[in-house]
Amino acid sequence: MKALHDIKPAAANAPPLDVERIRRDFPILRQRVHGKPLVYLDNAATAQKPQAVIDAIQRYYSKENSNIHRGVHTLSEKATEAYEGARVKVKEFLGASSTRETVFVRGSTEGINLVAQSYGRAFLKEGDEIVISAMEHHSNIVPWQMLCGQVGARLRVVPINHDGEMLIDEYARLLGPRTRFVSVAHVSNALGTVNPVKQIVEMAHAHKAPVLVDGAQAAPHVKVDVQELGCDFYVFSGHKLYGPTGIGVLYGRERLLEAMPPYQGGGDMISLVTFEKTHYNNLPYKFEAGTPHIAGGIGLGAAIDYINGVGIDSVAAHEQELLAYATRSLSAIDRLRIIGTAREKASVLSFVLDGVHAHDIGTILDREGVAIRAGHHCAMPVMQRFGVPATARASFACYNNREEVDTLARAIGKVSEVFK
Amino acid sequence: MSELSDLYQEVILDHNRSPRNFKKLEGADRKAEGYNPLCGDQITVYVKLESGVISEVSFQGSGCAISKASASMMTASLKGKTVEEADAIFDRVHKMLTGGSSPAVDAEELGKLAALSGVSNFPARVKCATLSWHTLRSALKGERGVASTE
Numbered sequence: 218m219k220a221l222h223d224i225k226p227a228a229a230n231a232p233p234l235d236v237e238r239i240r241r242d243f244p245i246l247r248q249r250v251h252g253k254p255l256v257y258l259d260n261a262a263t264a265q266k267p268q269a270v271i272d273a274i275q276r277y278y279s280k281e282n283s284n285i286h287r288g289v290h291t292l293s294e295k296a297t298e299a300y301e302g303a304r305v306k307v308k309e310f311l312g313a314s315s316t317r318e319t320v321f322v323r324g325s326t327e328g329i330n331l332v333a334q335s336y337g338r339a340f341l342k343e344g345d346e347i348v349i350s351a352m353e354h355h356s357n358i359v360p361w362q363m364l365c366g367q368v369g370a371r372l373r374v375v376p377i378n379h380d381g382e383m384l385i386d387e388y389a390r391l392l393g394p395r396t397r398f399v400s401v402a403h404v405s406n407a408l409g410t411v412n413p414v415k416q417i418v419e420m421a422h423a424h425k426a427p428v429l430v431d432g433a434q435a436a437p438h439v440k441v442d443v444q445e446l447g448c449d450f451y452v453f454s455g456h457k458l459y460g461p462t463g464i465g466v467l468y469g470r471e472r473l474l475e476a477m478p479p480y481q482g483g484g485d486m487i488s489l490v491t492f493e494k495t496h497y498n499n500l501p502y503k504f505e506a507g508t509p510h511i512a513g514g515i516g517l518g519a520a521i522d523y524i525n526g527v528g529i530d531s532v533a534a535h536e537q538e539l540l541a542y543a544t545r546s547l548s549a550i551d552r553l554r555i556i557g558t559a560r561e562k563a564s565v566l567s568f569v570l571d572g573v574h575a576h577d578i579g580t581i582l583d584r585e586g587v588a589i590r591a592g593h594h595c596a597m598p599v600m601q602r603f604g605v606p607a608t609a610r611a612s613f614a615c616y617n618n619r620e621e622v623d624t625l626a627r628a629i630g631k632v633s634e635v636f637k
Numbered sequence: 638m639s640e641l642s643d644l645y646q647e648v649i650l651d652h653n654r655s656p657r658n659f660k661k662l663e664g665a666d667r668k669a670e671g672y673n674p675l676c677g678d679q680i681t682v683y684v685k686l687e688s689g690v691i692s693e694v695s696f697q698g699s700g701c702a703i704s705k706a707s708a709s710m711m712t713a714s715l716k717g718k719t720v721e722e723a724d725a726i727f728d729r730v731h732k733m734l735t736g737g738s739s740p741a742v743d744a745e746e747l748g749k750l751a752a753l754s755g756v757s758n759f760p761a762r763v764k765c766a767t768l769s770w771h772t773l774r775s776a777l778k779g780e781r782g783v784a785s786t787e
Contacts, residue, residue, distance in 0.1 A: 572654075573702070574700065574701035574702060574705075575676075575701075576676055576678075576700075576701035576702075576703070576762070576765060577645075577701050577702045577703070580641075580644070580759060580761070580762060581641060584640070584641050591676070592675070592676045592677060593676070593677040597677060600677065606677055606678070606679075606699040606700070607676060607677055635641070635645050635650075636645075636650065636702070
């Protein structure tokens with residue numbers, strides 16, 4: 218079976234980015250590290266924040282701070298309006314049908330845990346099977362293992378090939394009457410692979426299994442439309458999308474969210490409480506117990522405004538071009554091997570240097586001002602698959618440019634000098 | 638570049654390239670595993686004790702240059718030492734790695750191990766250097782389970 222890919226290389230007609238203007242929007246990029254200009258290439262871990270996001274958070278705390286959904290006073294109304302306004306932006310960003318389908322959570326990890334514990338414990342039982350892929354982040358493995366332990370379900374793992382692409386034929390073989398849930402990454406954090414999510418969803422739906430898509434590494438880099446993808450759940454984290462940490466989104470089909478029990482109990486998720494019985498609040502509030510990360514939600518709304526202003530298609534085109542340039546540039550380095558060579562990739566360039574551990578690469582690059590990630594990227598099974606203890610990972614964002622890739626390549630040259 | 642060349646001294650690079658006692662020790666009577674959850678470094682330390690003296694010590698595992706060199710130098714320096722002497726060396730090395738001692742004292746008291754002193758300028762790498770030492774200590778104590786730097 219031929220792999221289908223639903224994410225085309227970004228629209229060719231997207232207007233080019235003015236990267237130098239964009240760089241000026243990110244105050245952190247102006248600093249020097251160890252006397253060298255900062256080259257921040259650890260965007261898959263977390264992205265930097267534009268001034269607009271920083272300002273939105275500051276404005277909230279200096280002018281609007283108040284609790285939401287409960288005050289009759291002016292500040293509470295302002296805060297509620299700003300927070301719920303951010304939810305509308307999220308809904309439009311994802312293409313959700315309504316704001317009832319967009320639940321604010323702490324991040325992708327909490328979104329997956331919410332679905333595993335709420336949907337999973339309510340609807341999965343002994344002998345049922347959950348299908349994930351071999352390229353998942355620990356946060357899309359462990360919550361399902363925990364659920365399997367609780368209900369007696371079984372975890373099935375779709376293998377990947379040596380380029381880091383999911384084996385669709387193997388996936389087809391794993392699907393069956395016992396399949397009750399499928400959970401896969403949209404984009405792999407360790408390899409950069411863009412998965413054919415639309416096809417994955419269609420195949421799962423043919424077996425009546427709902428699908429969660431982990432979009433933590435996708436939302437900042439590709440256009441996401443949950444209707445187009447057809448998925449039942451989609452999660453992403455605000456901090457990788459130029460927004461604050463501690464805020465993220467779970468999208469879920471209304472029909473499924475309605476059927477699911479609450480994840481946590483507390484204030485704001487109820488409509489009526491007596492000691493005999495509690496009536497839960499409407500969606501999405503049923504899943505938002507307690508005072509939420511109000512400033513985070515507002516900051517995320519500002520981040521989405523920022524991305525919309527720049528244009529996600531333009532960002533995608535720029536990052537594709539940069540990834541191709543970096544791939545060419547690093548491939549020419551002696552002893553360097555790129556891990557993750559899928560045909561469809563986004564933003565991530567993982568590599569190993571023969572005879573040099575990734576940690577040592579990371580330290581030497583840091584002294585050149587270059588920030589990358591070195592380690593197992595919370596994807597230890599991926600490292601095992603490729604037979605490496607760790608990789609070095611450069612990952613790109615809208616503000617990175619070719620000069621920074623050149624600096625990266627030169628800094629890797631220094632590593633080779635130290636480790637002759 | 639000077640801090641970097643302090644870190645990656647020739648002796649460190651040499652131990653990384655050709656680690657000493659890098660093998661499973663047949664007939665070891667003490668063994669412990671160490672693990673750094675931050676970076677995934679893994680190490681197993683084997684010890685043979687004869688009347689309180691470390692007659693043989695070896696290691697296996699995977700890790701960065703610093704963790705490998707530290708483990709290798711550790712095994713080379715502890716052979717023939719009593720458990721008490723090994724404990725005292727552990728304490729001095731730990732002090733050096735965390736920047737709690739002066740270079741002159743280190744050089745005098747620790748000899749070749751003083752080559753690890755450059756690590757103290759790289760806080761993110763201290764755990765790489767201490768992993769093998771923590772693992773050795775738990776092997777000597779005969780502790781079950783896995784030593785961790787966390």
